[in-house]
Amino acid sequence: MGLDQPFFDDKNRAFWILQTIGWSGYFFLRTISGFAGGLGWMLLVHTLLLTATGYSLTLLMASLFRRLIKVKPVWTLLLSLACVIIASGTFSIIETWSVATFLKPGFKPEGIAYLSALFVDFALLAAWTALYYGINYFLLLEEQIDQRERLEHAASSAQLAMLRYQLNPHFLFNTLNSISTLVLLKQTERANAMLARLSSFLRYTLVNEPTAKVTLAQEVETLKLYLEIEKMRFEDRLRPHFKIESETIGARLPSLLLQPLIENAIKYAVTPSEDGADIWLTAAREGQAVRIEVADNGTSEGTDIAASPSTGVGLANIRDRLSQAYGAAHRFETRQNDRGGFSVIIEIPYETGETA
Template sequence: MKDKLRNIIQYKESIFWLLQISGWIAFCAIRTLNGYAHGRDPEYFYATLFGTLGGFIITLGLRYIYQKLRSVSPPPVTMLLSVTTAVVIGSLIFSTVEVWTYVQTYEPDWNPRGWEFLSNALYDVFVLLTWTGLYFIINNQIELQEQREKYLHAMAEAHQAQLKMLRYQLNPHFLFNTLNAISTLVLDKQTKEANNMLSKLSAFLRFSLVSQPMQKMTVDEELYALWLYLDIERVRFQDRLELDFEVEDEARQALLPSLLLQPLVENAIKYAIAPLENGGSIMLRAKVEDNQLVIVLSDKGPGLQEHRDDGFSSSGVGIANTRNRLEQLYPEEHEFDIGPNSPTGLKITIKIPYEVKETNEDKLSEVAE
């Protein structure tokens, strides 16, 4: 954010000097051409040039005054009076400089007084008022852009914080059950099985903590994390947990939010496997259809009435959490449907845009274009 603000400040400076220099060059050219059109000699250019330099320096002084006024943010009336006073005084100085340079460089005998000097001063008032108006309009537009950048940055930070909150919530029941199972294996002197289960738990925790909430992974990588989790649960449920996964080859390289499916599978184990004496099965299907990644997760448990969607089931990230993550990442481009499975159980269907990792060849082709 600091770099972005620094870029905005540099952008403001660049815009000011570009407009300041080009504007006064245009002013000098117009005054010179107008003088030539009225029969002035070529030396008139020097009078116009030095007068323009005077206006250039005076407007730098006005800029300094305006910056000070903007920094203290006075009431509108005070601001208006201050700006008007600065413009009037600046115009009188500008006219004096123009008259002096005109006399010194072009017409030594010219000595404007009264209305002649006043008309020249009023013209300079118009010039400086135009400069002042453009200064405030352009600066206000840049400040609006700066505020918009800050707002978008704050929204992005809030968005990422919300995703982290949704993502970094590990089920204490899962940890408790896993550690309890490891303890039981140790007490039964099944050290090999206990060590194997501990290694899988460590690999799963490492994978879940390393992956970022904004990060997307391939379906293959998601399945790897899912199998780490399910291998741990298989130690608990043995033959009571049956798995049936079918993933099309094209879908394996599709991208999806990291660890999106694990809370849903955990939810299915909690409500479709654990309560049943004979256990049950969990089915997962993934395919690409109409440029969308379609994932269907279903079980043969008691059905929808037994599942909870209160935001606290399945490690606090269950169905409600997954829905929120999808809404954050794909606001208008996803589907998340929950319904009964046939003949029994629950079926969850997820549809998100089909994306794949960008390869080096893709990046090179983009650069070439």
């Protein structure tokens, strides 16, 4: 069978194994008890006949029960009970005849006497029936649990994909407008450079699996692609700073999780200011968690930014993605920082390629 294969993985094989083991045990116990009671060697013929009868009857019962298990429970109960009673009666008649034929030739049963073993046989077949339904209902329950887990996983993956594709398209429109302007101004080299960087960034967003996790190093490289595009628009007004601790670069997180935060910082800190703004991305290991902060020194109030409809959508998107990916095992916080700007703090479990 193989130790790595679940016993009930092949239900048909498992049934025949259990059926054979069960009735072999019945034959052994009946034979031992008969010899202990002083019965002769004809007991073997008698016990073998009873074992074959029980084996055959339960095969017929199993064939019926496979259909009954799919109907309403009340009908399953009533029809199964009727089946056990009929099978017990048949078993008792054969057992009584076998006793009279092989063990007690002088015994001449008549009429109701053929049902002398009815209660014992009923108990035996009822126990077999209970075991049959018990095992099969357990397997049905396991199948339903597995199916529900598959559906939940599919729904979660679909939700993550939807959230990943809900990226704010403003930057794409702005970038295309900038490229168009550079072309009109005949600054073809800058237009080509911006177009190449946009192509690299979009290729990453399309090729990467939307439900996959990437390392923080990969996420930072993607952010740098995005920032190179924005730097061509804002030049010295956009001043990004990265402070990534070395032990966090292999930590895994949902892809493109941080891009909306950088985009919000550009929109609400860099764009409104003539002097632009600084944006800091920091990542540090804290125990079994990774703390990531995106901060700016813009002049906007943090509460106003958080309440903005467009930013609210971005922040809600990130909250939902974190909930889908980590459940309650994460922290998401927004606040005004000591630089006078806005900060978003994320704490997620520290996962690497082996633990993710």
